[in-house]
Amino acid sequence: xxxxxxxxxxxxxxxxxxxxxxxxxxxxxxxxxxxxxxxxxxxxxxxxxxxxxxxxxxxxxxxxxxxxxxxxxxxxxxxxxxxxxxxxxxxxxxxxxxxxxxxxxxxxxxxxxxxxxxxxxxxxxxxxxxxxxxxxxxxxxxxxxxxxxxxxxxxxxxxxxxxxxxxxxxxxxxxxxxxxxxxxxxxxxxxxxxxxxxxxxxxxxxxxxxxxxxxxxxxxxxxxxxxxxxxxxxxxxxxxxxxxxxxxxxxxxxxxxxxxxxxxxxxxxxxxxxxxxxxxxxxxxxxxxxxxxxxxxxxxxxxxxxxxxxxxx
Ligand SMILES: Cc1ncc(COP(=O)(O)O)c(C=O)c1O
Numbered sequence: 001x002x003x004x005x006x007x008x009x010x011x012x013x014x015x016x017x018x019x020x021x022x023x024x025x026x027x028x029x030x031x032x033x034x035x036x037x038x039x040x041x042x043x044x045x046x047x048x049x050x051x052x053x054x055x056x057x058x059x060x061x062x063x064x065x066x067x068x069x070x071x072x073x074x075x076x077x078x079x080x081x082x083x084x085x086x087x088x089x090x091x092x093x094x095x096x097x098x099x100x101x102x103x104x105x106x107x108x109x110x111x112x113x114x115x116x117x118x119x120x121x122x123x124x125x126x127x128x129x130x131x132x133x134x135x136x137x138x139x140x141x142x143x144x145x146x147x148x149x150x151x152x153x154x155x156x157x158x159x160x161x162x163x164x165x166x167x168x169x170x171x172x173x174x175x176x177x178x179x180x181x182x183x184x185x186x187x188x189x190x191x192x193x194x195x196x197x198x199x200x201x202x203x204x205x206x207x208x209x210x211x212x213x214x215x216x217x218x219x220x221x222x223x224x225x226x227x228x229x230x231x232x233x234x235x236x237x238x239x240x241x242x243x244x245x246x247x248x249x250x251x252x253x254x255x256x257x258x259x260x261x262x263x264x265x266x267x268x269x270x271x272x273x274x275x276x277x278x279x280x281x282x283x284x285x286x287x288x289x290x291x292x293x294x295x296x297x298x299x300x301x302x303x304x305x306x307x308x309x310x311x312x313x
Contacts, residue, residue: 001126001127003124004124004125004126005018005124006018006090006092006095006122006123006124007089007090008086008089008090009021009086009120009121009122010082010083010085010086010119010120010121010122011118011119011120012073012118012119013074013082015085015086015089018122021120021122023102023104023105023118024104024105026105026108027102027103027104027105027115028102028103028104028105028106028107028112028115029102029103029104029158031108032103032110032112032159033157033158033159033162034068034070034102034103034112034115034158034159035100035101035102035103035157035158035159036061036064036065036067036068036070036100036101036102036155036156036157036158037061037064037098037099037100037101037156037157037158038057038058038060038061038097038098038099038100038156039057039096039097039098039253039254039255040052040053040054040057040083040096040097040098040099040254041094041095041096041097041254041257041289042087042093042094042095042096042097042123042303042305043093043094043289043290043291043300043307044093044094044290044291044307044308045290045291045300045307046291046292047291047302048093048302048303048304048305048306048307049087049093049094049302049303049304049305049306049307050289050291050295050300050301050302050303051083051084051087051097051300051301051303052217052254052289052299052300053217053221053299054080054083054084054301055076055080055301056217056220057099057217057254058076058079058080058083058099059076060156060215060217061079061099061101061156062076062079063154063155064101064154064155064156064157065101067152067154067155067157068155068157069112070101070103070112070117071117072101072117072119073117073119074119079099079119079121080301082099082121083097083099083121083123084301084303086121086122086123087123087303087305088303088304088305090123091305092123092124092125092305093303093305093306093307093308094125094307094308095123095124095125095126096123096124096125096126096254096255097121097122097123098121098122098123098124099119099120099121100119100120100121100158101117101118101119102117102118102120102158103115103116103117103118104116104117104118126255129193129253129255129256129257129259130177130178130194130251130255130256130259134260134262134272134273134274135259135260135261135262135263135269135272135273135274136176136177136178136251136259136260136261136262137175137176137177137261137262137263137266138171138176138177138178138179138180138191138261138263138264139170139171139174139176139179139180139264139265140179140180140182140240140243140264140265141166141167141170141171141179141180141181141182141192142170143163143166143167143170143179143181144181144182144183144184144186144189145163145181145182145183145184145189145190145211145212145213146160146163146212147183147184147212148184148210148212151163153209153212153213153214154209154214154215156214161193163181163192164192164193165192167179167180167181167191167192168192168193171192178191178192178194178251179191179192180196180243180264181212182240183207183211183212184212186239186240187207187211187237187238187239187240188207188211188237188238188239188240188242188243189207189211189212189213190207190212190213190214190216191251191253191256193253193255193256194216194251194252194253194255194256194259195207195213195214195216195218195219195251195252195253196249196250196251196252197219197222197249197250197251197252198238198242198243198246198248198249199246199247199248199249199275199277199278200242200245200246200247201247202231202232202277203231203232203233203234204226204231204232204233204234204277205233205234205235205236205238205242206219206222206223206233206234206235206238207235207236207237207238208235208236208237211237211238216252216253217254218252218253218254218256218257218258218285219252221252221285221297221299222252222258222281222285223235224297225281225284225285226277226281228284228296228297229280229281229284231277243264243269244264244265244267244269246269246270247269247270247275248260248269248270248274248275248276248277248278249261249264249269250274250278250281250282257282257285257286257289258278258281258282258285258286260274260275260278260282288300
């Protein structure tokens with residue numbers, strides 16, 4: 001879906017016109033992938049709009065920057081306030097928010113020390129990421145996720161998404177909606193842009209972060225919701241074949257939200273319909289983000305923008 005432009009983008013403390021948020025082709029980030037970023041959602045609610053888990057996302061942005069020795073000249077509360085400012089300035093809700101920290105125009109060598117840190121925050125409408133109401137048809141990718149101690153999987157870095165692109169493109173050309181990456185040892189890791197959960201015999205499983213998975217904010221939310229619902233939850237290494245014999249499988253992510261999986265490598269999961277536990281978790285998740293259930297975990301930051309109908313992909 002093409003990007004729907006808005007009026008302003010936040011850049012290093014100022015709101016600038018969307019069209020002026022440009023970079024020189026010789027910027028460090030273009031050549032060496034030196035960026036870290038976030039994806040955040042703002043939801044429409046009966047009383048207005050609210051950003052989901054804003055401080056957690058901006059803290060992960062700072063953590064990603066720290067791993068790459070990028071010194072961000074803004075504190076956590078300033079970054080959170082900047083997100084609220086840009087949403088309110090553009091008056092667009094629901095929306096997706098894309099904060100990015102990058103190394104800009106300075107020197108051409110690999111060493112980033114002469115290239116300035118730039119911080120941008122954009123927001124724009126974005127609907128469903130994983131299509132398919134009854135669940136997605138996905139495959140196991142022939143590409144593995146990032147090996148430990150190569151590209152740090154806990155940093156949400158632009159460069160990591162070259163791996164995600166390989167996984168996603170391979171899935172698409174073969175007629176699937178998404179691909180699942182295994183880690184370097186062949187254990188389940190995550191989707192190209194989502195964490196993954198399995199339900200078997202009433203127990204909820206997800207791979208631990210050591211299997212090259214991103215520390216997903218939605219993953220954490222689902223773990224919290226599941227515990228609140230009284231489910232047994234375990235973070236443990238999962239062999240590939242457990243996916244095929246699971247009763248339920250679903251993806252989680254800011255873009256994907258809670259997305260049931262209907263088949264993997266053309267093997268039907270359960271009876272091919274979203275399972276009961278997936279539905280229970282999704283009901284609670286969407287209830288909270290849409291303001292129809294209490295914000296019992298304190299996950300919402302209100303913004304002063306009336307919500308319009310969501311744009312769907
Ligand atoms: C590789 C990858 N894993 C997992 C996720 C899910 O993370 P979150 O729930 O924080 O969006 C994302 C999306 O950000 C991702 O790109």
